[in-house]
Amino acid sequence: MRLFSKYGLALGFLYILVLMLFSSCGSRKDMVYLQNDSTQINTLYEQYIPKIQVNDILTIVVTAADPKVTAPFNPVSSMTTSNMTQSVDMALRPTYTVDGEGNITLPMLGKVYVLGLTRLQAIEKIRTELSQYIKDPGVNMNFNNFRISVLGEVSKPGSFILPTERATVLEALGMAGDLTIRGKRENIMVIREIDGKKTIHRLDLTQQNTLNSPYYYLAQNDVVYVEPNKAQINNSKLGANSNIIISIASLLITVISVLTR
Numbered sequence: 001m002r003l004f005s006k007y008g009l010a011l012g013f014l015y016i017l018v019l020m021l022f023s024s025c026g027s028r029k030d031m032v033y034l035q036n037d038s039t040q041i042n043t044l045y046e047q048y049i050p051k052i053q054v055n056d057i058l059t060i061v062v063t064a065a066d067p068k069v070t071a072p073f074n075p076v077s078s079m080t081t082s083n084m085t086q087s088v089d090m091a092l093r094p095t096y097t098v099d100g101e102g103n104i105t106l107p108m109l110g111k112v113y114v115l116g117l118t119r120l121q122a123i124e125k126i127r128t129e130l131s132q133y134i135k136d137p138g139v140n141m142n143f144n145n146f147r148i149s150v151l152g153e154v155s156k157p158g159s160f161i162l163p164t165e166r167a168t169v170l171e172a173l174g175m176a177g178d179l180t181i182r183g184k185r186e187n188i189m190v191i192r193e194i195d196g197k198k199t200i201h202r203l204d205l206t207q208q209n210t211l212n213s214p215y216y217y218l219a220q221n222d223v224v225y226v227e228p229n230k231a232q233i234n235n236s237k238l239g240a241n242s243n244i245i246i247s248i249a250s251l252l253i254t255v256i257s258v259l260t261r
């Protein structure tokens with residue numbers, strides 16, 4: 001009878017362990033990105049091109065058939081040489097910060113209002129202004145501080161400065177090393193500032209209709225946050241109370257050992 005009790009107790013512990021194991025397992029539906037469904041993908045990047053915002057830093061270089069005529073518009077162009085690396089050359093190119101009124105101040109042209117324009121729209125506006133000084137001017141403009149941040153359950157959380165304004169949520173997560181196994185894929189939070197106000201939108205990466213979301217393409221200064229899933233939350237609770245659980249388990253084992261002698 002005593003031997004049976006010991007075996008029954010052991011089987012009971014084994015049963016509990018099996019239940020805990022299966023309760024912590026996730027399904028394919030919870031893990032796979034952009035699962036097949038009947039969604040029609042019609043996302044066009046042109047619909048969601050980031051607009052220039054206050055405090056954006058823009059790198060602007062003016063070009064022309066005769067480089068000499070562009071010198072007044074490129075304050076540091078004379079410092080560049082053919083021996084410079086690309087990174088050094090980019091660092092020496094003139095940059096302009098969008099002020100609180102939405103203007104940048106360019107040599108010769110003075111203030112040019114660019115707030116709310118796309119990069120290509122701003123280029124065309126500056127080209128028009130330059131046309132009174134230069135024949136067929138060219139303008140090369142890039143964001144110098146197109147930054148996004150990825151936080152939460154990813155392998156490498158942090159902030160990233162991108163070389164282009166075309167970036168998606170999936171690309172941002174890729175730069176952060178992808179979600180960990182503990183990340184909640186169906187509830188990705190994107191925090192964006194629009195007209196001075198913070199907005200929050202949630203994306204379900206397990207569904208293809210996420211590709212049609214206006215938040216699928218990111219804007220400068222967006223924050224992407226990945227929440228922990230239920231298993232991770234439970235594990236954190238378990239870890240916080242592990243000492244108590246171990247003490248109780250030790251006491252129970254001692255009591256059972258005494259009773260089954």
